[in-house]
Amino acid sequence: MPTSTSRVIWRNWHETVIQPVIQYENLRNVSEAQSTVGGYNQTARTIQGHIQHALEQETSLRAAGGGWSFAPVAATDGILLGTQRLNYRFALRQEHLIRQYAPGEFPVLLQCGISIADANAYLAGRDQALRTSGASNGQTIAGALGTGTHGAALDIGAVQDYVVAIHLAISPSETIWLERKDYPVLRPEVMELFRARPFLDNDVFDAALVSFGSFGIVLGVVIEPDPLYYLHAWRQPIELTNAVWQTITSFEFQNDMLPGAGGRRPRHLELILNPYGSRETMVTTMYQETARPTGSARPSLDGGFGKGDSALDVIGVITDKWDGSSSLAASLFKAAYKPYANIAGTPGEIFKATSTRGRGASSAMGIPSSRAQEAFELAGDIVRKHAAPAIVAMRFVKATNAVLGFTQFTPVTCVLEVDGAFSSRTRMAQQEVWETLESKSLPYTFHWGKMNNLDDRRVRARYGNDRVTRWLSARNQVLPTPELRRLFANEFTDQLKLSG
């Protein structure tokens, strides 16, 4: 398999992580025109060769994925594998599967490096779609899985919640095919085709879902898509009264209070607060339809104030230096988050962004619904107090089974986001939000791919001692030797005492 080697300083997409690496390897499949089992297996062997090499060098090995995380979760100073070209996709038919699937719901096997955007494009060609994804979609499927990437899918969950099998390279000589014991999907002969040892275990599977590359190198995943659907979308300003909050956090939507509802339950629900704007909050709702609704417009949801890679950067500098600049930030955000109505598209058409507007600072916290209003309002107050060039958003995501998934609050986790230009004001506001949530004993978790202040104490306090212990125990089962556990660790897991 061809590879190219370069000594580089690796940077993540959002330019918040700068990581010198001993070696960076861009991997590619032997044929890039046709997905083949032989090619997939050859790539797996090459990755296992890198595992061998890293063991000999006594250094760590990680996959960089799309570099989409704001936190140094994927980074290593050892060997980093570029996996973005590893984007094979395989159809699965009933003869490959233990479970019975209805037409249109057959799972697919995706190689680790396929981006979420490309996965949606591939699935659209099969009249299918991902059940949910983030708002921007440059992540690889393995990266989105490993960090618990989420959208605002009220009744669906996050990316890991539709993954039903994970193929992991765990040593120079072994790959494992991980599935839940109580939800087996593929027949053993298919696992044999990929030279993988079947590993069926509920606890280990749930722990491996959100494991940020620490259980081995993800070679591929099997996902359960939905039959192709359309999202019928609205974004309208609404004053978030107590009654509206009650409707939202009860997750019962009979009273048509939400934009465009017409008696429908939203599939996607999101609140966006411009802290410097009016009292009204932008409420984005999307309703599932099997066909494009008559009279709806096609999506063109580009924000508005310009596509500058440096725009957020400049806003950050300006607002850091100029106390009166929050009104400027307000104008810019207002331009970026315009209301819209009656727009419909497939998930791939709606969530199509794969580029961003510069050096951003993004932080997301999972909050239980009983404290959602309090958390949202205090975050808005803190952003205003610091005059930070940031918005406050909240998205609603069904609780996950993943042991360290940050969307762990039942029945629905409210994801509080403080996102903005990378400036000291934004960073100070984020820090104060985290501290205030803690001081108010408000339970919360951190999105693994975004900015956080986690350390070994906080990771246990935030996610639960029991969950961390279960995760470590599952990792020990998959990686039985200290050398292997060291191999797939990095500075981030060391800091959190998750390297084992």
Place this chain on the structure above:
Amino acid sequence: MLDQLPTIITLLIALSVATERVVEIIKSVIPRLDIADPDPKREGRRRAMLHLLAVVGGVAIATGSWPIVSEVLGRKAGPIDISTTLALGLLASGGSGFWNSILSYFVSIKDLKRAESRERVGLPPDEFLPQPAEGQLVS
């Protein structure tokens, strides 16, 4: 230089937004500036006055925010450079819409350069990752 252009243009957008706001405030104080005049001569004078206000506003804002402007432009702290603030003020008076379109153009160029540099280290341009055909499970 090309790498810096989007930053400079984004600065101009910020200055333009601020300038437009100043002009809007003045228009609300002097309502006749906000109403088109049926007489072509007087309408011409009104429009010229608005342009002049935008230029003066742009220069004033660029001057007033010189510490920020100089930092964004990557200059060392120092006294206000009159010619730079004059130029920025004149350019900002063009309006944020104009600079937005220019920015889109330069971002496209930057994307092309990024694609070239990705290709040099063995990665395909972002938009052009090879998309292999769907495979079947046969050995």
